[in-house]
Amino acid sequence: MTPDDLGQAIRAAVRACVERGDLAIAVPERVTVERPKVRAHGDYATNVALQIAKAAGRPPREAAETIAAELRQHSGVRAVDVAGPGFLNITLAGDALGGIVRTVLNAAQAYGRTSVLAGQRINLEFVSANPTGPIHLGHTRWAAVGDALGRLLTASGAEVTREFYVNDAGAQISRFAASLYAAAIGAPMPPDGYVGAYIADIAAQVLALCPEVDLGDPAEAVEVFRRQGVPLMLEDIKTALAGFGVVFDVYFSEKDLHDKGELDSALKRLRDQGHVFEADGAVWLRSTDFGDDKDRPLIKSNGAWTYIAADAAYYLDKRERGFDKVVIMLGADHHGYIRRYRAMAAAYGDDPDQTLEILIGQMVTLTRAGEPVKMSKRAGNIVSLEDLVEAIGVDAARYALARSSTDSQIDIDLDLWTRATNDNPVFYVQYAHARIASLLRNAAELGLHRDSDTDLGLLQTQPETDLLRALGEFPRVVASAAELRAPHRVARYLEELAGIYHRFYDSSRVLPYGDEPAVPLTFARLELVEATRVVLGNGLALLGVTAPERM
Template identity: 55%
Template sequence: MTPEELKATIAGVITALNDSDGLGIEIPENLVVERPKNRDHGDWASNVALQTAKKAGMNPRDLATRIAERLGADAGIDAVEVAGPGFLNIRLAAGAAGRLAADIVAAGESYGTGESLAGHTINMEFVSANPTGPLHLGHTRWAALGDAIARVLAASGADVTSEYYINDAGSQMDTFANSVLARMHGRDVPEGGYPGEYIADIARTLLEQSPELAEADEDAIREDVRARAYEIQMADIRGTLADFGVHFDMWFSEKTLHDSGALERAVDRLREQGHVFDEGGAIWLRTTTFGDDKDRVLIRQDGAPTYFAADAAYYLDKKDRGFTEKIYLLGADHHGYIGRLKAIAAAAGDDPEFNIEVLIGQLINVNGAKLSKRAGNIIELRDLIDWLGADALRYSLARTPADSPLTIDPEVLRSASNDNPVYYVQYAHARSCSVQRNAAAAGITADAFDPALLDHETESTLLAALADYPRVVAQAAELREPHRIARYLEKLAGLFHKWYDSCRVTPRADEEITPVHSSRLVLDLATAQVLRNGLGLLGVSAPERM
């Protein structure tokens, strides 16, 4: 019996009490069913009597007693006890608890998904590195966490679009083009240019493609070089993210905002809202009205738009595309952006507490990581993937809250030991697959499954953890905290290993195959499915052999 099924059973009992005794109890929308802190108190606990007694005009403990009497008569429930002022401690019948294993196997990849965020239309922007160089350590954390958050939101029913904002407008693109041109003609990059070897690589590629560029006038070819160098660098960024298992639904060009007149239209729209003013020859947005520390310039005195104007136009573009909620994932040096982005939302007539959310990730450090030979002064994401592996890197980044600084120990991540969290979880999945192969070789199938036979202490504990998985996913989505799934998987892996040591799926040589073995096989299949589902939400593979 899943928590949702138990909630439905409790709701049915309350409805029956209303019909038979005329109690008039309102079934709460947030009917609570949760694990008791002390498992000796039962499988599940509910405070439904405390939630509803006052409106029903009853003493909570008396109401809990009446609910317990009817609830205990359900075939799936072994016992119900009333504790304290009116808590219900519920112990499931062995068969009802064990049936969950078969339900999980039947649900497959959909187990753990839900509708808690159904109706939410979310745009989530993350990474958004300048297209002037390779992705580096500073982008790594949000690449892993952003993708995991998007997966978790979708698993909870939200309509999510993951988006990469390409900063392809502004002076950095001129600097980028001038750096490539300098390398094409054998010069050092100009002061303030990009010195990495990757610039020389781009220059060589362009000369191989078009040798005539070597003799062409630089001013005449600057626009062409900028566009082609940009495409080469973006291909590198896309390829690196693909190797990291990170997918974007939308690649949005900042340049399109400038070329389409979106910045000018944004200023006009915000002016219509009454929040734009002119002063000193510049055009301003009065963001202090909405809690920002100072008003922000949209258009400078010389008529040039600011980055803030592009931010405003981009926000309005997202709004026009139908995204009710916009999530921005920004780096540790972007705390100042929170107030100004929320001010844009408010100036646009939105609710800054609902329509926009800004998440700030703290810095990470990788012990022993070397600066990239290609990029010169950074640690490249591609090098980290080659060194540590995408799975180990993604899992280690996902298992720590984003707002906590993180130091990664490569020696641990490269080790095949229980000290390595990703290895520990992946090994549990591989071990469960090995159990399935051995069971098949022994002729054991799931056909004789009897949920009541899953009555060993380690089986009850393992089933309870499996039942908790949907709640963990929903909570991770609600709080934007995929680390909850990683920590859950580590706990589940530990419970699985204890069960594996205590309960055999395949009989010993002198034993007959019984329904117990068949039932345990189903429990093994269910555990493997949950491990696989959880790892998938983190963008980590679930190997069948290790």
């Protein structure tokens, strides 16, 4: 019996009480079923009596007794105790908990998938690094978290498109092209130019591609460096992301928005709806009508489009492509954009609470031997994705970035995450998986194979039932992580599960000693171990981290 099954059983019990006239309330849509921290509190607990007590006009403990009496009739339930202010502590029947193993093994790779987000079409935009340099640390956090979130949303039934917005039109691109040109002719960098060895790399590549370029004509040469250099830089970025295990469905070009006239039509729609005015030679969006703290220019007094104008066109484009939720992941330095972005969506007649979600991630810093790490060889004055991967590897990098709430600033200690020891949370989890794989190999050598007729009711010891309950939590963990946009919950769950498995392993011999024969419990435990391997593997896969057979 899974926690969900139990939740349904509890609701049925409440409903029975209501129908009998013992409780005058509406049956709650959802009841909480939780794993108590204290084992004496049974396998599961629910606070449903506390929640309905007031509406029922009954003391909580009395309501609890009424529901408990009904729930005890359920065949999967062995005991129900009323505790504390009115909790129901539930102990399942002997074989009910073991059924979780069957559920896991039947679903296999699909265990953890739910339909809680079914029917939602979500556009998930993340990273969106400017193609003017390598991906830096902040983007890398989003690469890890965004990719994991994409997997979580998909696993929860949403239809997800992962998107990378390429800012390939604008002043920063011009500075990039000018920097390439300066590097090519050996001139000093312009004051606002980009620094880092990669500039010379890209410049040399452009020269190799276009040997005929006339370096004596700055205007024409810079244009060549722009046209050739930006795609090269973007390829660098894609390669780095692919090496990180992150692949996008769509790379969306800002320049295309301009070329297709989408900014003009976006502006026209705003103007038609009366949200645009002109002042000081500029064209403004009256965003203050929609909760912004000041109005925002769409066209500057020099005639150039502003960033928010392109964002408006981009937002419209996404909506017209049929996405009902536009999710954008940004760094903390962009939090000021939330209000104007929401105002813009509202100006189009959308309800930003429904269609727009802007997730803000706090900063990442790196330390080594207690000292901040700030510089990169190739990328100049930033630390890049490649630097991080080179220092600690893809698995550790992804895990380190994804295991903390994005609301928290995090510090990654390279020494810690470099060590292949148990200091390192990702190894703690991966080790549990490798340890299981090893055990299963040994079982196969002994000729012991999984047996689907095994009596899983034999799993009754504390370490076994702890493990069973933890396995049963996984789908709820995945679903809540998806709904809360919080992939780190999966990582924390895996660490807990790994710990529970290690304790089980330490206390419970699985394979027969020496030439002793296998007994029914042997097979029951093998099933339990295999189910644990499946869940660890599925969880790591959601984070984009490998589940090694050996380490």
